[in-house]
Amino acid sequence: MTVISWQPRLIVAGLLLALTYLWIQSASPELERRNRLQSTLRIIELRDAELMRDILLARAGLLANYDALTKAGQELLRLSQSLQTDLQPANADAEKLMGKLADQLTATVQDGLVQIEYLKSDNALLRNSVMSFDEIGKTLRTAARPGDTAKLGNLWRLMFSFMDSPRPELAAEIRQELDRLAGLPLPDDYRVLIAHGRLIIDVSPKVDTLLRQIIAQPIVSRVDDLQQALRQYSxxxxxQAEAYRLSLYLVALVLLAYLLYQFVLLRASTLALRRAHANLQQETGERLQAESWLRESEARLRAITDSAHEAIISTDLQGKIVSWNQGAQLMFGFTANRMLGQPFQQLLANPSPDFFEQIRDEGAINRLNGPTLDSIALSQDRSAFPVELSLSSWTRGTERYLTAIIRDISARKHLEEVARQQELQLIQANKMTALGTLVSGVAHEINNPNQLILFNSGLLADIWSDALEILEDRYQASGEFSLGGLPYTEMRSSAAVLIRDVKDGAKRIERIVAELKNYARPPGAEAQVSFAINEVVDRAVRLLKHLIDQKTLHFKTELxxxxxxxxxxxQQVEQVLVNLLINALEALPEPQKSVSVATKLLHDGRQVCVEVRDEGIGIAAEHIEQLCDPFFTTKQAKGGTGLGLAISASLLRAQGGRLSFSSEPGQGTCARVIFPLNPIPATEVNHAM
Structure with a gap:
């Protein structure tokens, strides 16, 4: 290792100290103070201009309030006082002169602020009177008589001219107009208008005079004098500062030359370091490239997972969530920041507490990469919904993780349930069709023995009529005797009644069987005939008499x-009425509630209406529009198929009729069958009669 000499460091330190001293002297506090004073003077000029602008705006009524005037005046006074502080105490003659000029500037500013306060007070009073004059004038002109309107209009015109140009002659005319109005017997509103008008012409010249005095304040000239004295002092x-700057430049050149010399020495050492750095940089580049490829791969994977509609969630083997995609946020409502690090089990309604304990061994993890699992998940608002989970495992380094792809299958489950319900409804409809066929067969089987009863009852009536004369002769000859264990005198009056009752009962059975056969008979293309609606209603009521007696004690018809x-x-109309009557009867909560059927001609005289009313449980408003939809039913628990009203509506549409409902929950329902009236040929009318 090369030992670094202390000599270059001492030389550089000495030169830096010299540079620091010369820099401090070249930028002495005097120079800083001069710059500060010049900046303050420029700000004073700017604030004075702003103050004049705000004063003119206030005079013109364009300033919302006087806060800007107050703020600008206080700022101007503060700046002038700061000049006094900076220039006190003064030693040199130049500083004493600047201090004197600063005192004069402060005094001028204070005088101006006093005048501004007077202006604000008078201008506020003036503006208030102008606004009051304007509002009262508008009110009076609206309510005034034609003659008074002309008087006010002249005063209004003079006042607007005066506000635009407050000339003395206009003030005199306004004052004359106000004096003339004051001499008239006028309401109090006119008196207030006159008072505000006089105040306007009195205060407006004062405000203008104060404005001219404020504008004439010699603040700018005071600032100019102070700037001139400051320049001379500067x-x-x-x-003196120039000499220090020259010395500073020379020392800086020496320091630069010495640093260049040291740079040349360091250059040689740098070359060796560069060679070592190149090798290191190559190795680092290879690592960065590998990291770049890894980031790109992760970015592609993140883009794929975030664009997926399914929730893709990864966890460690302790069940802590380590990744959370956009699909998971949309499905569960939780953000990634909220869920990272949280247990995965809290997303499931009935999680297995030892789920992650069971799959920690490698064999269990491998078995996860297979079929999907169905479960119940919980969203942020704790609402449950069915999901399908696909689990897989992966590793990163020595760590193992699990990834779950979760799909919301609520829509699929709903469609499956709808399909199942529709299948059950179709099965029920098929059963009802088979039942109709069975009813037709049973009616045929009943009709055969019933015809025998009808025939025999008539024959028995003839036999009794013939035997009655012989029995009467015996009674007259021998007295009372028995017939079938009953006295003859009792049988004489009741036997004919019994035979007649048997025949009437058989006829009633015949009529019911015929109506059942007609009801069950499939419609034909030739079914379009003329018919009386009241007769159809009677047949439907007779067909359902047993159910009516069972369901209600209060049934009535108004035909x-x-x-x-x-x-x-x-036949189809009868089928519709039977469906409506069955629905009405099944809607009754107790037999005390009533059902009624009424027929009537509507007010327009072109439609016939059949109303079926009940006092049942009623129908919710949101279900009214769906009553005629296929497979829609509110009686699914009672075996309803949802086809009765749909078929009824279809049958009515084929005949030009329509079906409507009105209901109030808890009060009952009214179903209306409405038929249009069509011209009927006279031959058909006679035939129908």
């Missing part, structure tokens, strides 16, 4: 008479 100080005939398929 010239004398500058001559308007003389309704015009409708054209369409009465």
């Amino acid at each position: 010239d004398s100080v500058e001559q 308007s008479e003389a309704l015009p005939l409708l054209r369409g398929d009465p």
Whole structure:
């Protein structure tokens, strides 16, 4: 190792000390004070100009408040007083002269500030009167009579001319106008207007006089005198500083030459160091290149993970999160800064406490690189949602890590559930179709023995009528006797009733079977006929009589008479009414609630309406528009398929009708079937009758 000599250091230190001394002398406090005083004087000139500008703005009414005037005046006074402080005490004659000039400047500034305070007070009073005069004048002109408006208009014109140019002759005219108005019997508002007008013409000349006096203050000339004295003083100080600067330059040249000499000596040592540095730089470059490739690879990987919609989260074998992509932030709501270092288990609803304990051995890690896992995750607001996890392992150095690709499968689960529900609904619809076919077959089977009952009941009625004369003769001859264990006198009056009841019951069975067969019969293309809506309502009510008696104690129909005939398929209309009645009955919470069916002609006389009202649980407002959507049902728990109203709406649309609903939860629902009236040929009307 080369031993460094102390001699060059001592030489350089001595030259630096000499440079420091000469620099201090060339930039003595006197020079600094001169620069400070010159800067202060320039600022005073600037503040004075700003103060004059703000005064003119205040006089013109363009200054929102007087804070700027106060601030500028205080700053101007502070600067002038700082000049006094810098120039006291004074020793030389030049300094005494500058101190005297500084005192004069301060006094001038103080006089100006006093006048500014008077100006602010008078100008504020003037502006207040002008604003009051303007507001009161506008109010009076609005409410004044035509003659008074002309008087105020002349006063208004004179006042605006005076405010624009406050000439004495205008002030005299305004004063005459105000005196004339004061002599008239006027309301109090006019008196206030006159008082403000007089105040304006009295104060405005005073304000202008103060403004001229403030502008005429010799602050600028005082500053110029002080700057002239400062320049004379500075010239004398500058001559002395010039000698020090020349000496400073010469010592700097000597120091530079010596440093160049030392540089040449160091040059030789530098060459050897460069060769060693080149070798080191080559090795460092190779490492930097490797690091650059590694950063690029990491950047590409980061871009891929951040652009993925799935959450990609990496953890160490202790379950601490070490990476968190943008997809994870969107899925869970947590930022990366919040989650890094946190346990992975807190993202799952039911985590296994020993999950990471079980997979620490290499064999378990390798088994993770396989099928996906389903689990339930928790978002930031603690709401649960289903996810699918794909786990894999990787290493960095001696450390092992796990990466989980998490997919939100809420939409998929929802679609699967919707598909399952629709499948169940289709199965139920198929069952209902099969049930309709079965009902048609059962109705046919019932009809055969019922026809036998009808035939036999009529025959029995004829037999009883013929046998009654013979039985009556025996009764007259032998007295009371028994028939079937009952006295003849009782059987004589009740047997015919019993036979008639059997026949009526069979006819009722026949009518119900016919209606069931008609209801279950598939529609044909020739189904468009003329029909009476009241008859269709009666058939639907008779078909559901058992269900009506079971569900409610208060069922009523209000069928308007003389309704015009409708054209369409009465079987399909009956199917619609049956669906609506079943829905109304099933909506009743108790038998005490009522259901009613009404038919009527709407006010326009061109539509017939069937209303089915119930006092059931009602329908939520958000479900009203969805009632006729296929597979939409609010009775899924009761086996509803969501097809009844959809089919009903479709059947009505095919016949030109429509279906509407109104409901209030807890109060009930009203379903309306509305048919347009179509002209019906007279032959069809007669045939329908």
